[in-house]
Amino acid sequence: xxxxxxxxxxxxxxxxxxxxxxxxxxxxxxxxxxxxxxxxxxxxxxxxxxxxxxxxxxxxxxxxxxxxxxxxxxxxxxxxxxxxxxxxxxxxxxxxxxxxxxxxxxxxxxxxxxxxxxxxxxxxxxxxxxxxxxxxxxxxxxxxxxxxxxxxxxxxxxxxxxxxxxxxxxxxxxxxxxxxxxxxxxxxxxxxxxxxxxxxxxxxxxxxxxxxxxxxxxxxxxxxxxxxxxxxxxxxxxxxxxxxxxxxxxxxxxxxxxxxxxxxxxxxxxxxxxxxxxxxxxxxxxxxxxxxxxxxxxxxxxxxxxxxxxxxxxxxxxxxxxxxxxxxxxxxxxxxxxxxxxxxxxxxxxxxxxxxxxxxxxxxxxxxxxxxxxxxxxxxxxxxxxxxxxxxxxxxxxxxxxxxxxxxxxxxxxxxxxxxxxxxxxxx
Amino acid sequence: xxxxxxxxxxxxxxxxxxxxxxxxxxxxxxxxxxxxxxxxxxxxxxxxxxxxxxxxxxxxxxxxxxxxxxxxxxxxxxxxxxxxxxxxxxxxxxxxxxxxxxxxxxxxxxxxxxxxxxxxxxxxxxxxxxxxxxxxxxxxxxxxxxxxxxxxxxxxxxxxxxxxxxxxxxxxxxxxxxxxxxxxxxxxxxxxxxxxxxxxxxxxxxxxxxxxxxxxxxxxxxxxxxxxxxxxxxxxxxxxxxxxxxxxxxxxxxxxxxxxxxxxxxxxxxxxxxxxxxxxxxxxxxxxxxxxxxxxxxxxxxxxxxxxxxxxxxxxxxxxxxxxxxxxxxxxxxxxxxxxxxxxxxxxxxxxxxxxxxxxxxxxxxxxxxxxxxxxxxxxxxxxxxxxxxxxxxxxxxxxxxxxxxxxxxxxxxxxxxxxxxxxxxxx
Numbered sequence: 001x002x003x004x005x006x007x008x009x010x011x012x013x014x015x016x017x018x019x020x021x022x023x024x025x026x027x028x029x030x031x032x033x034x035x036x037x038x039x040x041x042x043x044x045x046x047x048x049x050x051x052x053x054x055x056x057x058x059x060x061x062x063x064x065x066x067x068x069x070x071x072x073x074x075x076x077x078x079x080x081x082x083x084x085x086x087x088x089x090x091x092x093x094x095x096x097x098x099x100x101x102x103x104x105x106x107x108x109x110x111x112x113x114x115x116x117x118x119x120x121x122x123x124x125x126x127x128x129x130x131x132x133x134x135x136x137x138x139x140x141x142x143x144x145x146x147x148x149x150x151x152x153x154x155x156x157x158x159x160x161x162x163x164x165x166x167x168x169x170x171x172x173x174x175x176x177x178x179x180x181x182x183x184x185x186x187x188x189x190x191x192x193x194x195x196x197x198x199x200x201x202x203x204x205x206x207x208x209x210x211x212x213x214x215x216x217x218x219x220x221x222x223x224x225x226x227x228x229x230x231x232x233x234x235x236x237x238x239x240x241x242x243x244x245x246x247x248x249x250x251x252x253x254x255x256x257x258x259x260x261x262x263x264x265x266x267x268x269x270x271x272x273x274x275x276x277x278x279x280x281x282x283x284x285x286x287x288x289x290x291x292x293x294x295x296x297x298x299x300x301x302x303x304x305x306x307x308x309x310x311x312x313x314x315x316x317x318x319x320x321x322x323x324x325x326x327x328x329x330x331x332x333x334x335x336x337x338x339x340x341x342x343x344x345x346x347x348x349x350x351x352x353x354x355x356x357x358x359x360x361x362x363x364x365x366x367x368x369x370x371x372x373x374x375x376x377x378x379x380x381x382x383x384x385x386x387x388x389x390x391x392x393x394x395x396x397x398x399x400x401x402x403x404x405x406x407x408x409x410x411x412x413x414x415x416x417x418x419x420x421x422x423x424x425x426x427x428x
Numbered sequence: 429x430x431x432x433x434x435x436x437x438x439x440x441x442x443x444x445x446x447x448x449x450x451x452x453x454x455x456x457x458x459x460x461x462x463x464x465x466x467x468x469x470x471x472x473x474x475x476x477x478x479x480x481x482x483x484x485x486x487x488x489x490x491x492x493x494x495x496x497x498x499x500x501x502x503x504x505x506x507x508x509x510x511x512x513x514x515x516x517x518x519x520x521x522x523x524x525x526x527x528x529x530x531x532x533x534x535x536x537x538x539x540x541x542x543x544x545x546x547x548x549x550x551x552x553x554x555x556x557x558x559x560x561x562x563x564x565x566x567x568x569x570x571x572x573x574x575x576x577x578x579x580x581x582x583x584x585x586x587x588x589x590x591x592x593x594x595x596x597x598x599x600x601x602x603x604x605x606x607x608x609x610x611x612x613x614x615x616x617x618x619x620x621x622x623x624x625x626x627x628x629x630x631x632x633x634x635x636x637x638x639x640x641x642x643x644x645x646x647x648x649x650x651x652x653x654x655x656x657x658x659x660x661x662x663x664x665x666x667x668x669x670x671x672x673x674x675x676x677x678x679x680x681x682x683x684x685x686x687x688x689x690x691x692x693x694x695x696x697x698x699x700x701x702x703x704x705x706x707x708x709x710x711x712x713x714x715x716x717x718x719x720x721x722x723x724x725x726x727x728x729x730x731x732x733x734x735x736x737x738x739x740x741x742x743x744x745x746x747x748x749x750x751x752x753x754x755x756x757x758x759x760x761x762x763x764x765x766x767x768x769x770x771x772x773x774x775x776x777x778x779x780x781x782x783x784x785x786x787x788x789x790x791x792x793x794x795x796x797x798x799x800x801x802x803x804x805x806x807x808x809x810x811x812x813x814x815x816x817x818x819x820x821x822x823x824x825x826x827x828x829x830x831x832x833x834x835x836x837x838x839x840x841x842x843x844x845x846x847x848x849x850x851x852x853x854x855x856x
Contacts, residue, residue, distance in 0.1 A: 025578070029576070032758055135719035135720070145565025148742075148743070294564060305719050328749065329461055
């Protein structure tokens with residue numbers, strides 16, 4: 001039985017899942033790929049982890065040199081979060097000639113170009129299926145399963161925290177703050193949830209998917225990002241009235257002029273498959289020239305599901321198949337910038353909710369301002385006035401350049417037709 | 429640019445998609461894997477196809493020897509339907525040392541063991557992503573993406589024709605015959621739809637999925653198969669009342685004693701992800717020990733989607749990666765029989781609809797017969813009697829051994845408590 005010594009750096013939630021599966025399912029891996037995968041050394045900064053050492057059969061250390069300096073360990077699983085420290089560790093592993101398997105999307109999105117270049121120079125590889133959508137094998141699907149497709153578009157729910165919060169706002173009828181607090185209590189949101197709820201994490205994942213789907217450099221600054229922090233229960237209720245649900249969507253859409261990239265809370269019609277991707281699940285819809293539509297849904301986070309992706313990469317790397325793919329296929333090697341569509345040229349359908357005084361002429365004023373700005377209105381709905389004398393007007397548009405609609409909204413608010421700032425959302 | 433000569437035998441719907449993409453997207457394949465894929469020779473029995481020859485750049489022939497005898501062609505795409513003729517052609521290709529890419533699930537399910545053995549003896553391979561669920565890369569997901577998982581269960585909609593018919597019965601409120609006629613008119617059902625509607629095609633695909641998921645021989649006779657021919661609009665309507673939808677499901681479920689395999693029309697609750705897989709789409713839910721739940725949805729048939737899977741296999745084979753996988757991984761090599769659960773031991777939830785005379789005591793009679801047979805009833809519902817004096821009683825059960833429920837139904841019908849044969853369906 002061929003023994004294969006593995007290293008691990010970072011022993012948090014996902015690391016725990018990896019350790020558990022490697023200890024429990026040794027026979028499975030041997031059955032499937034003929035290798036005895038042995039977790040030899042774990043490097044962690046958390047001293048309390050040392051008491052778990054016995055169960056793993058591994059040596060637990062706090063010195064990275066125990067991985068970089070061990071010639072028997074050729075592949076290291078890198079489960080360190082953050083950016084700077086994670087990049088430093090990843091670089092040290094690559095410099096030492098180790099193959100790296102990582103789940104760190106922020107590191108790859110921010111520093112991927114330098115890391116992939118270093119890996120190529122050192123003749124090793126970086127595998128990262130676990131960096132996007134947890135246990136869903138979406139990187140492999142884009143790279144291998146859809147190799148015969150031009151990718152036309154991707155629309156995806158990539159952050160389980162946001163999806164949990166939005167689902168819980170709708171199902172429990174509560175506001176953002178209460179839903180966030182519940183998510184934190186249940187472990188679906190971190191103590192500091194900023195990078196999840198402001199859309200940054202989703203943007204990192206979108207950048208990684210788009211790099212593979214569209215085969216080129218995707219500058220993070222080219223992704224327009226809005227978070228879910230200002231979504232209210234009123235928004236959720238309005239969405240429901242319209243037969244839709246609000247999801248934080250990552251969208252990459254190929255247009256004639258280039259690629260549109262954005263992360264934004266978006267009204268998704270209830271009959272769209274992403275509308276029923278709820279709670280902490282992730283979902284990805286890929287439009288391809290041959291397959292037309294492919295939907296993948298699964299747990300986007302969690303110890304075991306993410307470990308499932310890490311270990312699929314591990315098997316791919318220790319058998320040498322990943323290196324075969326990386327050297328033979330050209331998904332990772334293009335340095336060309338993917339041309340992006342400027343914001344004003346972006347083609348989206350929108351929704352606006354105007355809060356207006358209850359008096360004659362307001363609806364006409366709004367409609368004519370939209371018309372004057374060339375906005376192609378799909379529907380306008382005026383609700384009954386509430387006791388305080390304000391009313392709500394909701395408008396939706398056909399797909400059109402983003403600039404015109406935003407200018408019209410600004411003009412409407414400026415003309416004093418509204419008594420609160422207007423809420424604007426994208427529609428799928 | 430490295431030229432790679434490809435052969436094709438069978439130029440029907442999917443063959444047309446393959447020819448179209450290879451002609452149109454030559455640059456795409458070259459970009460992605462550095463090969464110039466050239467369709468050199470097409471063998472077809474349809475003489476009318478010859479007039480399309482010019483567009484393909486290929487030689488069109490009716491002699492298989494033009495593939496088997498051409499040393500330049502090392503890989504042949506096999507898109508011949510049926511079993512005996514398809515097997516004969518496949519054997520001839522393998523004997524001649526050609527790698528084979530096929531979409532023929534019936535051939536693989538019935539004759540796969542001998543074909544894979546022949547391929548191994550000849551040092552060539554058979555790739556078959558397109559044989560199950562069209563454009564959905566489900567074979568790769570099971571084999572590679574979920575390599576770190578014990579597969580606990582699969583539930584899937586694998587036949588677009590049946591799914592189209594069932595969806596159309598519900599959405600148009602029509603019976604089976606009318607929905608089938610519409611499916612035929614629109615090209616979603618063949619003139620002779622037997623193998624689709626009787627569940628045979630679904631069973632073939634389930635056998636292929638289960639062979640990979642559970643790594644062993646799956647005898648087709650071990651799959652219990654029911655079709656959709658006797659589903660009525662009453663069944664569809666009852667399902668809707670219960671918040672469910674009828675789908676022809678392929679199910680493989682791992683139990684302590686072995687594997688349960690079946691194909692049957694099944695009540696799927698509306699909030700289950702497979703309930704919203706409609707029309708001609710396919711959907712597969714995989715339960716894995718690490719990933720927990722993975723859902724894949726996409727077009728299960730059609731020229732371009734199926735060609736997407738054929739060409740993903742083609743790239744895998746011509747680069748040599750598929751051979752790497754086949755030699756290194758053990759999914760295809762086990763000759764062990766997978767132990768199966770006998771029918772009477774099968775654990776399922778069921779639904780029954782009794783048509784009864786409108787008189788006192790019938791409900792009690794049914795309930796006591798179910799109880800006497802040890803059936804654990806989940807719910808019983810009695811509808812208002814109709815003008816003719818008959819009434820409907822619907823019962824659902826908790827998961828339990830299949831034998832007890834069927835014996836109870838038989839006893840109820842035999843005791844004259846019903847005035848029509850009782851309708852029995854599975855529940856997911």
